[in-house]
Amino acid sequence: MLIDWFTVSAQIINFLLLVWLLKRFLYRPIQNAIDAREQQTAKIVADAAALKTQADQQLQTYVKNNQQFAEQRTSLLNEATEQANVERDKLIKDARQTTEQLRDSRMQSLEQELTAIQQDIVKQNMDEVYAVSHQVLSDLADEDLQQQMFKRFIQRLQSAFTGDSRQLDAIKLKPGSAPVVRSTFTLSNEQQQQIEQLLAQQLLSPLASATTQTAGKSVNEKSNSLHLDYQLVDELLCGIEININGWKLAWSGNNYLHTLQQSALKLSAQSSAFSATAVKENEKDKKLIHEQNSTVDGETH
Amino acid sequence: MHLSPDEIIFWQYGVIKLNATIVFTWVLMAIMVLGAKLITRKLTTNLRRSRWQNLLEIIVTTIEQQIASIGLRQPRQYMGFLGTLFLFVAIANLCTIFPGYEPPTGSLSTTLALALCVFIAVPLFGIRKNGVKAYLASYMQPVWMMLPFNIISELSRTLALAVRLFGNIMSGSMILAILLVISPFVFPLVMTALGLLTGMVQAYILFVLAAVYIAAATQTATQLNTPDPSPVTEKRPLPKP
Numbered sequence: 211m212l213i214d215w216f217t218v219s220a221q222i223i224n225f226l227l228l229v230w231l232l233k234r235f236l237y238r239p240i241q242n243a244i245d246a247r248e249q250q251t252a253k254i255v256a257d258a259a260a261l262k263t264q265a266d267q268q269l270q271t272y273v274k275n276n277q278q279f280a281e282q283r284t285s286l287l288n289e290a291t292e293q294a295n296v297e298r299d300k301l302i303k304d305a306r307q308t309t310e311q312l313r314d315s316r317m318q319s320l321e322q323e324l325t326a327i328q329q330d331i332v333k334q335n336m337d338e339v340y341a342v343s344h345q346v347l348s349d350l351a352d353e354d355l356q357q358q359m360f361k362r363f364i365q366r367l368q369s370a371f372t373g374d375s376r377q378l379d380a381i382k383l384k385p386g387s388a389p390v391v392r393s394t395f396t397l398s399n400e401q402q403q404q405i406e407q408l409l410a411q412q413l414l415s416p417l418a419s420a421t422t423q424t425a426g427k428s429v430n431e432k433s434n435s436l437h438l439d440y441q442l443v444d445e446l447l448c449g450i451e452i453n454i455n456g457w458k459l460a461w462s463g464n465n466y467l468h469t470l471q472q473s474a475l476k477l478s479a480q481s482s483a484f485s486a487t488a489v490k491e492n493e494k495d496k497k498l499i500h501e502q503n504s505t506v507d508g509e510t511h
Numbered sequence: 512m513h514l515s516p517d518e519i520i521f522w523q524y525g526v527i528k529l530n531a532t533i534v535f536t537w538v539l540m541a542i543m544v545l546g547a548k549l550i551t552r553k554l555t556t557n558l559r560r561s562r563w564q565n566l567l568e569i570i571v572t573t574i575e576q577q578i579a580s581i582g583l584r585q586p587r588q589y590m591g592f593l594g595t596l597f598l599f600v601a602i603a604n605l606c607t608i609f610p611g612y613e614p615p616t617g618s619l620s621t622t623l624a625l626a627l628c629v630f631i632a633v634p635l636f637g638i639r640k641n642g643v644k645a646y647l648a649s650y651m652q653p654v655w656m657m658l659p660f661n662i663i664s665e666l667s668r669t670l671a672l673a674v675r676l677f678g679n680i681m682s683g684s685m686i687l688a689i690l691l692v693i694s695p696f697v698f699p700l701v702m703t704a705l706g707l708l709t710g711m712v713q714a715y716i717l718f719v720l721a722a723v724y725i726a727a728a729t730q731t732a733t734q735l736n737t738p739d740p741s742p743v744t745e746k747r748p749l750p751k752p
Contacts, residue, residue: 222628232547
């Protein structure tokens with residue numbers, strides 16, 4: 211018989227005892243250890259997940275901050291670029307204005323210099339003309355011309371006394387001051403007498419009463435004539451000039467030349483002023499054209 | 512030559528006797544319990560552990576996974592019975608490599624005892640899970656006329672469990688003894704290796720069949736008619752005995 215029931219019973223007991231022993235010494239401790247480790251692992255995983263969540267949040271914060279920094283940087287860069295452009299335009303405008311001013315001042319100075327040079331040239335020309343004319347008249351001056359000039363002087367002196375009563379009123383003889391007659395050539399006695407008689411006729415008759423009250427004066431009452439101071443002057447260019455206490459009557463080549471010179475200088479000054487005005491108007495036109503071009507350039511840019 | 516280690520009797524007093532089956536079973540029990548005690552004495556719960564602890568954890572977790580894969584949702588409830596069944600049979604068969612050792616599983620008394628344990632454990636687990644009425648009602652599934660057939664099935668499968676294990680182990684030992692006589696040296700070595708494989712396969716078969724019987728007993732009638740909506744793990748096809 212292969213089945214021994216005592217052995218069967220014993221093996222059943224042995225098996226049940228083995229079940230209890232292995233539960234006690236094998237399965238339960240191992241399972242407890244596994245559970246504890248799994249809990250630790252779960253805790254580590256949970257901590258790792260929490261750390262990962264925290265890291266993700268920090269990453270998001272970092273990315274967000276990065277975006278904000280980038281936006282701020284772009285904004286600041288744009289603002290700086292805009293300010294730089296404005297500053298550049300302002301500097302360019304100031305530089306242009308400064309250049310324009312310098313150019314204008316330079317042009318004005320050049321114009322002034324040109325005008326001065328032109329005036330100098332005209333003046334030198336006139337001086338040369340005057341000198342040449344003076345030299346020519348000096349060379350041409352002789353007794354005949356002196357005689358003609360004397361006649362002309364006498365005519366003027368007569369017309370001065372007869373034509374304009376106000377001039378006569380302005381001529382006042384002062385006691386102690388003799389009229390001065392200047393001429394290039396020495397006047398003859400006849401010419402001197404002719405001048406003295408003319409002056410005496412015109413000037414002494416109103417002074418007759420006054421002269422009686424003053425003594426020792428240059429006017430000789432008895433002889434009814436004047437004492438004149440005759441001077442020889444080369445610069446008159448064969449002319450004659452009389453100066454009676456500030457009133458002056460002259461007829462000479464020098465006088466004509468001087469009048470011509472003054473007229474020429476005045477005409478030169480007027481020509482220079484006209485050319486300067488023309489240059490300024492031209493500059494204004496250029497400026498206006500330049501501003502219009504700048505406006506057009508700015509709009510197209 | 513003995514057909515069964517029961518025939519090797521060391522001591523006898525009436526019907527009480529100490530044969531090789533009981534003695535070697537005690538030896539195996541002592542080895543298993545002392546080994547478990549020694550290894551589990553210094554268990555660690557951190558990530559650094561000894562290789563023996565690793566070995567035991569691998570064994571325990573593998574058995575749990577196998578139980579769960581068969582369909583038992585709380586494998587730790589059945590770990591004591593099924594795990595001990597597998598480990599005892601496996602170690603009893605593996606120790607055949609030692610000379611002079613007689614495997615207790617080569618005794619029909621041992622295999623019958625194990626089959627009787629399964630025969631008793633199956634209805635106990637079923638009643639604990641579903642109650643007496645529901646368990647008894649499962650014998651009349653799908654119709655009441657199936658009651659005698661189900662009872663016969665219970666008895667026959669218990670007998671099959673006992674005879675299958677006994678036959679395989681006993682035949683392996685007998686073949687090895689015969690081969691040792693006719694052709695020593697190499698061929699018995701190969702047959703020993705084959706016997707180790709057969710013993711492991713038989714241990715696994717006994718374990719799986721017991722688990723399947725318990726799983727069938729713990730499922731209610733409704734669960735039997737409807738598929739499991741959420742299995743714990745992937746079910747693998749049952750090995751053929």
